Amino acid sequence: MYINFLKRPFTAFLFAAVLSSFSVCFFNCKSTEIVQEPVQTPQDIEKTIVQKPAPKIKNDFMERLSAYLEKNDFDSAIALFNTLNEEDAAKKETRILKGSVYISAQKIDSAREIADQLIKEDEKNIESRYLLSNVEYASGNIDAQTLILESIIKENPDHIPSLNDLGIIAIGKKSFKAAASYFDKALAINENNLDAINGRANVYRLLRKPEDAEKLLTKAVELYPAYGIVYSERGRFYREYGKYNEALADLKVAEKLMPNNYWVYYDRGRVYLDTSRNEEAVKEFVRAEKINPNNFISYVYSAGLRDRLGDYAGAEKDYEHLIALRPDYYFAYESLGILRMRKKDYAAAAAAFKEAYTNAPREFSYSMLTAINYLQSGQKHNEIKPFIEFVMKQMDRSKVEYSVMRLFFDYSGDMDVIKRIENEKDPRTKAQMFFYLANYYLIRGNNIMADKYFVEVNDIGRNDMLEWRLNESILQDRKLVFGKTSNG
Numbered sequence: 264m265y266i267n268f269l270k271r272p273f274t275a276f277l278f279a280a281v282l283s284s285f286s287v288c289f290f291n292c293k294s295t296e297i298v299q300e301p302v303q304t305p306q307d308i309e310k311t312i313v314q315k316p317a318p319k320i321k322n323d324f325m326e327r328l329s330a331y332l333e334k335n336d337f338d339s340a341i342a343l344f345n346t347l348n349e350e351d352a353a354k355k356e357t358r359i360l361k362g363s364v365y366i367s368a369q370k371i372d373s374a375r376e377i378a379d380q381l382i383k384e385d386e387k388n389i390e391s392r393y394l395l396s397n398v399e400y401a402s403g404n405i406d407a408q409t410l411i412l413e414s415i416i417k418e419n420p421d422h423i424p425s426l427n428d429l430g431i432i433a434i435g436k437k438s439f440k441a442a443a444s445y446f447d448k449a450l451a452i453n454e455n456n457l458d459a460i461n462g463r464a465n466v467y468r469l470l471r472k473p474e475d476a477e478k479l480l481t482k483a484v485e486l487y488p489a490y491g492i493v494y495s496e497r498g499r500f501y502r503e504y505g506k507y508n509e510a511l512a513d514l515k516v517a518e519k520l521m522p523n524n525y526w527v528y529y530d531r532g533r534v535y536l537d538t539s540r541n542e543e544a545v546k547e548f549v550r551a552e553k554i555n556p557n558n559f560i561s562y563v564y565s566a567g568l569r570d571r572l573g574d575y576a577g578a579e580k581d582y583e584h585l586i587a588l589r590p591d592y593y594f595a596y597e598s599l600g601i602l603r604m605r606k607k608d609y610a611a612a613a614a615a616f617k618e619a620y621t622n623a624p625r626e627f628s629y630s631m632l633t634a635i636n637y638l639q640s641g642q643k644h645n646e647i648k649p650f651i652e653f654v655m656k657q658m659d660r661s662k663v664e665y666s667v668m669r670l671f672f673d674y675s676g677d678m679d680v681i682k683r684i685e686n687e688k689d690p691r692t693k694a695q696m697f698f699y700l701a702n703y704y705l706i707r708g709n710n711i712m713a714d715k716y717f718v719e720v721n722d723i724g725r726n727d728m729l730e731w732r733l734n735e736s737i738l739q740d741r742k743l744v745f746g747k748t749s750n751g
Contacts, residue, residue, distance in 0.1 A: 328364075333523060335555075337368030355381065355391070362394050366401050374398050389415055389422060396428065405432060423449045427458040434465065442466050455486055461496055473504055491520030491527070499530050502537065510534050525555040532564060541568050559588040566598065575602055586618075593622035593629075597729060600632060605736045609640035620654075627664045628695065628729060630654040634671050635702045648672060663687050667699050677703065694723040698730040701737075718743055 365374035381391035430445035449459035467476035498513030532547030548565035566581030600615035613636035620629035701716035
């Protein structure tokens, strides 16, 4: 039986160090070899492990634990430890394993309590300290993690998991030379260590040395043909270098070996996205989200694709989910605001744009769209003037943007503003300001002037701005075609 785990970033190395010794000490059977595997993701580096076929274990504890972990059923995994007798539960290996499960379940305080107690009992024990290093990683204390790992390496230079972890930390800091050194040291100890192979290949990839990276990734496939992760890693590499057929072939094998692996479906979605197979891409991202609904990255793509395909309701739900997971991701607020403004849910659109502005206060567009949508939602001019005044205080008075914002504060002086916009040299800025001028006239009830400037935005043709998307929707809604209104 193959058991493939794709855990949160901090779990894999710990399982790698623990499960093998746990099998020996607890079950008194032949050790099961565990290999931990770093995976380079768009945002960070995930760690995974793959378990080789294990001999039949009389006690089914490990099989049941593995099954729970594969399903991400951490509560059941933790509860399983309560079924152990007192002697087995007190063993160091058992407690380290339980600590690692706590980390997977994001019960970091419980994991730290176990690690601290183990170190108190034996401060020299490397595996207990390694558990603590993973606790620090899970807590976001990378500096503390690094200190622990370096102390382990100082005492035991051959501790491969620590070398690999230090390599990953170095990659995170873009210290690629240092990362290569750590992985090379690990490979010198064991040239077939899968984590070190993948880590070193990743460094080659980041250094734009694809031939060297591919050689190592192919070596991993040859050494571990029954491991889904090796095909997943090489498939991602092929995708990044535009070898889409090869990528799909590898990801198909990876899916067969790891049917519950989030990144397999994510990467295949990216392949389909890169080859303009948008509907198929959405399906893959949705499959990934069903496996792990708490990973935000797939929602970035599925939301954008649904928006592009006209599934606005689906896109809105994805953006809302994305925001719930990453409230600091202001691009999601931007897109959510656009969707809500399109359907004339102006109060909700204003709330979304205001959140975007709060997270990115230098983006003038967000503040202006907040004001426009508040006014469109029925709020009185005097009610939003404090917000506009606050924004104006942050702006450069010499810029045309300030003049346009001032127009919304004063509700007068539009002729002077028009002259400033017409004299603006940058076509993108000019298009943006005409869009806001058009909305000013729309709010003031001057439809002729509003239509004139919505069409002007279209004629400038700057489709590299969010206002363009909104302007297109408004042109369609107001039936403005080729610079003329439907009435004229």
